[in-house]
Amino acid sequence: MSFDPQGGRAFGLLKAQQEEGLDSINQEFLADPKYRDEEDLDSKLEAFKKKYMEFDRNDRGDIDMMGLKRMLEKLGVAKTHLELKKMMSEVTGGATETISYKDFIRMMLGKRNGILKLILMYEGMAKDDGEKPSGPPPKKMIADLP
Template sequence: MAKEFQGGKAFGFIKSQQEEKLNSTNEAFLSDPKYAEEEELASKLELFKNKYMEFDLNDQGDIDMMGLKRMLEKLGVAKTHLELKKMMSEVCGSAKDTICYTDFLNMMLGKRNAILRLILMYEGMAKPQEVQEPRPPPRKTFSDLP
């Protein structure tokens, strides 16, 4: 039987369950002495949680290949399938098909400069493109005609 996509209350319930799970992982990171020196850890974890939930397309608590592809396309950094697989193995340390939240946090808070981490860190520094106001075309006269 095909997977049915649910909306409304069911979707909200799934999202709230996912958020609770991610919040408990955040609590574990907050109490971990390894990250005690990290500045503004709570606000960083909240930001990472929101970013992670945005790209968890299957709402299973993991970012799969399509979620990663969508994330990078939204950031304007399209990657090939091979590059995506390399990024995923960089984050997870193995050839898994998904990125779990713990691996995502370890990457974002870790000292290694994974490609995905660099892309996500510098997305906010990207210059917004200038938007020009639409103008009507200039008026032509008969003398302008060929």
């Protein structure tokens, strides 16, 4: 197996271009009067961008069915093909087979609670629950039982 030093550099350049494109879309939403009353819009958009880039596996600026499947599996919420199609349709209105970044933002900022939005919001809340205990649990004695 040979190592291609250009591969990593090319991937980094591709990701930088993708991030630049998503930043441009974020600016459109920041300038849109429809979203001006949205609290912490700038930080929300930044978080959405990071989450979106994590699951845009084809690096084409959209999340396809396989990207959605991997996203949900990584979050521990495996879905059937039919459920994935339903989620995709909820987000895109049935117009396309991929989720664009604009569709993704509209879903996350929208008032409707679609399945995918609820899963992503729950995943975000689970991360914010604070520190998890580490190491083995403390030993219990029979006298400690209720």
